[in-house]
Amino acid sequence: MIKLFWAPGTCALASHIALEESGAKYDTVKLSFQQGDQRKPEYLKVNPKGRVPALVTDRGIITETPAILAWIAQTQPQAKLAPADAFDFAAAQAFNSYLCSTVHPAHAHRPRAARWSDDPAAQKTMQAKVPQNMSECFTLIETEFLKGPWVMGAAYSICDPYLYTISGWLESDGVDIAKFPKVHDHFKRMNERAAVKAVMAVHKG
Secondary structure (H helix, E strand, O other): OEEEEEOOOOOHHHHHHHHHHHOOOEEEEEOOOOOOHHHOHHHHOOOOOOOOOEEEEOOEEEEOHHHHHHHHHHHOHHHOOOOOOHHHHHHHHHHHHHHHHHHHHHHHOOOOHHHOOOOHHHHHHHHHHHHHHHHHHHHHHHHHHOOOOEOOEOOOOOHHHHHHHHHOOOOOOOOOHHHOHHHHHHHHHHHOOHHHHHHHHHHOO
């Protein structure tokens, strides 16, 4: 049985939506970051990084959102969550890698500035920069990457729940999503999908 470890307000939302979209049978385990569940010995045996998501499969445990999303798409091909063409799949991976390596850290400097500095003044400086950095990232997504109506064009893919997840952080980062019409339209379209409604009911519950 597939098992997803997740926590509210984290990027694990993307993997949860992708699992729901895929039609695969899976279980979930909710962690509380407020209670420090991600640092408890029993979870560190699952993911020594102390982060979510982590996906337990019959072959072992997978961590990191782009890897989990790719695994879901490749093991559930009937759901057609990733391009079959090798170049197009690489393009999808490039987009998800950008979200993981650049956009997510740009956001994380606000709630988790202590990862980068122990100096309170430096932390405040990093946090103050977040709206600008996130705006610059989403300007690039808006103008260069989001083909529309979905990230990869006409076909929905594993890129879409990931973009949706991070787009949902813009308001708390002090950025108005309406500044990015294509991203905003994508976010609203995602909210209408049955899988997203089902998963969001769990995450907000």
